[in-house]
Structure formats: C-alpha cells, structure tokens
Amino acid sequence: MSAGGRAVGTDPGGEGLAHQLKHQVPLMLWLVFVWMLLWGTWSWANLISGSVVALAVTVLLPLPPVIGGARVHPVGLAVFVGYFFVDLVRSAALVAWQTLRPGGIGNSAIIQVQMRTDSDLLLTIVAESLTLVPGSVVIDMDRERRTLSLHILHVRDLADVESRRAAVLAEEERVVRAFGSPDEIAALAHAPGEAPVATGRRTP
Amino acid sequence: MSDVDSVRDVVAVVLLLAGAFLCLTAGLGLVRFHDVLTRMHAGTKPQVLGILLIMIGGAIRLEGWSATWMLLLVAVFQMLTAPVSAHMISRVAYRRRHVRRDLLLVDELRTGEAADRLYRGDEPADAPPEEPATALEESRRDEGTLPPA
Numbered sequence: 621m622s623a624g625g626r627a628v629g630t631d632p633g634g635e636g637l638a639h640q641l642k643h644q645v646p647l648m649l650w651l652v653f654v655w656m657l658l659w660g661t662w663s664w665a666n667l668i669s670g671s672v673v674a675l676a677v678t679v680l681l682p683l684p685p686v687i688g689g690a691r692v693h694p695v696g697l698a699v700f701v702g703y704f705f706v707d708l709v710r711s712a713a714l715v716a717w718q719t720l721r722p723g724g725i726g727n728s729a730i731i732q733v734q735m736r737t738d739s740d741l742l743l744t745i746v747a748e749s750l751t752l753v754p755g756s757v758v759i760d761m762d763r764e765r766r767t768l769s770l771h772i773l774h775v776r777d778l779a780d781v782e783s784r785r786a787a788v789l790a791e792e793e794r795v796v797r798a799f800g801s802p803d804e805i806a807a808l809a810h811a812p813g814e815a816p817v818a819t820g821r822r823t824p
Numbered sequence: 825m826s827d828v829d830s831v832r833d834v835v836a837v838v839l840l841l842a843g844a845f846l847c848l849t850a851g852l853g854l855v856r857f858h859d860v861l862t863r864m865h866a867g868t869k870p871q872v873l874g875i876l877l878i879m880i881g882g883a884i885r886l887e888g889w890s891a892t893w894m895l896l897l898v899a900v901f902q903m904l905t906a907p908v909s910a911h912m913i914s915r916v917a918y919r920r921r922h923v924r925r926d927l928l929l930v931d932e933l934r935t936g937e938a939a940d941r942l943y944r945g946d947e948p949a950d951a952p953p954e955e956p957a958t959a960l961e962e963s964r965r966d967e968g969t970l971p972p973a
Contacts, residue, residue: 660889
C-alpha cells in the first residue's frame with residue numbers, strides 16, 4: 621500500500637476525478653440505501669429520486685475522504701460483531717443492575733490506554749464500540765500519541781483497572797482483525813508504544 | 825387466532841417490556857449516579873439496548889416490511905450517534921472539571937498537581953481553581969509581589 625507517501629501533505633481534492641469517485645461512490649450507495657429504507661419499498665422511482673438526492677448531498681455537502689478505506693475480513697467481522705452484541709447485553713444488564721441496587725456504584729476510574737493502530741477509521745470504530753460495550757466511555761483521544769482516555773464505571777482495585785485496560789486492547793485487536801490492512805494486523809504484535817509510526821500511516 | 829400468532833405476540837410483548845425496563849433504569853441512573861461521567865454510562869448502555877429491544881419487538885408486532893426497515897434505521901443510527909454524543913458531553917464535563925475526584929480510583933488524564941491549580945487554556949473564565957489559596961499564592965509569585973519559594 622502506497623498510501624503513506626501519497627497521503628502526507630497533499631490536498632485530497634486535487635487528485636483527479638478517479639480518486640474522488642472512489643471515495644464518493646460508497647457514500648452515495650449508502651445514501652441511496654438509506655433513502656430506500658426510509659420509503660420502505662423498492663421501486664424505480666425511489667431509486668432514481670434517491671440517486672438525485674444522494675448526488676445533491678455529496679456535491680453540496682462534501683466530506684473529507686477517509687484515507688485508505690476499510691478492508692473487511694469476514695471471519696474477523698463475525699468475531700467482532702458476536703463479541704459486540706454479547707458485550708452490549710452484558711454491560712447493559714450490569715449498568716441496569718448498578719442503577720437499581722441499594723449500594724449504588726463504588727469508585728470509578730479514568731485510564732489512558734496506548735493504542736497500537738494508527739488509522740483514523742479504525743480508531744473511530746474502536747472508540748465507538750468501546751463507549752457502547754465494556755463499561756467505559758471515551759473522554760478524550762490524543763491522535764498524535766495514539767492514546768484513548770476512558771472513564772470506567774465501578775472499579776474495585778488496581779488489578780481491576782489493569783484487567784479493564786486489557787479488555788480495551790482486546791477490543792482494539794478484534795476491530796483491527798475485522799477491518800485492518802495486513803500492515804495494521806502485523807502491528808498488533810508489537811508492544812503498545814513500540815509499533816512503527818511512519819510506515820503505512822493512514823491519516824492525512 | 826393461531827398458535828403462531830400468539831407466540832409472536834408473547835415474544836413481542838416480552839421484548840417491548842424488557843426494552844422499556846432498560847430505558848427506565850437509564851432514567852434511574854441519571855438520578856442516582858453522582859456526576860456527569862457516570863451518568864453518561866447510564867445514558868448509553870441500557871438505553872441503547874432498550875431501544876434495540878423495543879425496535880425488535882415493534883418489528884415483530886407491526887405488519888409490513890416498510891415499518892421494519894424504518895425501525896432498523898432507527899436502531900443503526902442510535903448505535904452510531906449515542907456514543908458520539910456521550911463522548912462530547914463527557915469531554916466537556918471533564919474539561920470544565922465537573923468530576924467527583926474523590927470517587928476516582930485513578931485519573932491518568934490529569935496532567936499533574938501544579939497544572940490543575942491555576943487556570944489553563946481549556947477552562948472557562950468562571951471556573952474556580954481547585955485549591956484557591958495555593959493558586960492565589962502562586963499567581964502572586966508569578967507577579968513578583970511574593971518572593972519565590
């Protein structure tokens with residue numbers, strides 16, 4: 621992947637029509653899809669009017685392209701989605717119980733976790749899924765140093781904090797195995813903080 | 825009414841009630857938890873699962889696919905937007921120091937003792953220093969009216 625050399629310091633808009641199309645077409649397909657779901661029925665009229673609306677939205681309200689895009693690994697995706705829903709049910713039940721029980725909640729904690737992946741898209745997915753699943757809310761993200769700061773509800777002791785940190789890194793690993801490039805999957809083997817920063821950096 | 829229909833109704837009712845119960849605990853959490861950061865937990869996890877269950881129950885009970893697609897969209901956008909809004913509110917709350925520090929076991933985001941005592945760029949002008957006496961002393965040292973420690 622040659623994204624590292626290409627992406628740094630170049631204007632995303634000035635790279636020709638083909639490059640722009642590559643980033644705009646998935647977005648337009650998604651917009652047409654949402655339009656069809658909103659109408660609830662399939663018809664040619666819906667398809668055409670949806671395409672017009674999608675074209676208008678992408679031309680009038682342009683978004684910066686996501687550098688690199690995502691590769692989907694079916695097995696990794698299945699593992700990620702499976703864990704996601706199990707964790708969602710588990711953490712919802714846990715938080716519901718903590719609001720109901722007479723003792724209330726105990727101590728909470730704010731931890732900083734060193735991430736290993738270096739892609740905007742993957743870090744966004746990690747942050748979104750972390751807020752929904754294992755008892756944590758993302759407070760802040762340091763993009764340069766690749767750290768996430770999370771608020772953790774109900775920790776008992778320092779060992780508990782460390783186990784939560786391990787859970788965050790496990791979640792990151794599942795996301796990278798579901799959507800990451802081969803480089804990024806290889807970077808998982810490095811210890812946090814030692815992973816190469818410069819090679820294959822997928823950020824503008 | 826056939827057996828299949830009544831089984832479907834029972835499943836739908838169970839899902840709707842469970843979802844409503846989870847949304848109720850989200851509301852309870854907002855009242856019972858101590859500060860903004862912990863309340864955000866109540867506002868995201870049980871509430872999102874509650875919405876999902878209600879959507880599934882509604883999709884089972886309502887007839888016709890067009891309603892189902894709409895409910896699917898509601899569920900997807902709920903899962904996409906709830907974490908983002910929780911994150912934005914938590915971040916603002918932390919920077920404005922609406923945090924019960926006495927209930928925190930560790931705080932690795934805090935940059936150090938000295939940095940928090942005086943005003944920093946991120947805070948609003950009306951945010952009080954955490955230790956007013958020390959902050960006053962330090963600002964007088966900066967001005968030169970007190971000798972350096």
